[in-house]
Amino acid sequence: xxxxxxxxxxxxxxxxxxxxxxxxxxxxxxxxxxxxxxxxxxxxxxxxxxxxxxxxxxxxxxxxxxxxxxxxxxxxxxxxxxxxxxxxxxxxxxxxxxxxxxxxxxxxxxxxxxxxxxxxxxxxxxxxxxxxxxxxxxxxxxxx
Numbered sequence: 603x604x605x606x607x608x609x610x611x612x613x614x615x616x617x618x619x620x621x622x623x624x625x626x627x628x629x630x631x632x633x634x635x636x637x638x639x640x641x642x643x644x645x646x647x648x649x650x651x652x653x654x655x656x657x658x659x660x661x662x663x664x665x666x667x668x669x670x671x672x673x674x675x676x677x678x679x680x681x682x683x684x685x686x687x688x689x690x691x692x693x694x695x696x697x698x699x700x701x702x703x704x705x706x707x708x709x710x711x712x713x714x715x716x717x718x719x720x721x722x723x724x725x726x727x728x729x730x731x732x733x734x735x736x737x738x739x740x741x742x743x744x745x746x
Contacts (some may be wrong), residue, residue: 604713606709608706608717611719611720612638612668615737617664632677633709635709636680684712685708686712690704707724707727716735
């Protein structure tokens, strides 16, 4: 089984597991879209700068771990040019979801992956097209 992690999942996963994702990825192929990297960075910026729940040093370390996991191909990147952009805009229009959210649906569909998200609206829309689980379900089923 492959997993496509959206932006609402990658930062909590990095915070909770960090480099332990190396072990997890040997059992379960992990994927993110290229835009997820920027969303993760933005989330870490918010946590450290606006909410002050993560230190700047920790935020830098966490984004560094993500970079290393991608460089080591522990987490695979789905690039926008690998996706059917027509399918994304068509589905976004039909479902009245953002292009960005719909790209997760189409990426999961193309990979034959389970979409992992905490975004309630995305979960409801996506389950018409792909299997969807939440972070808690991911932890209970796959990360023990």
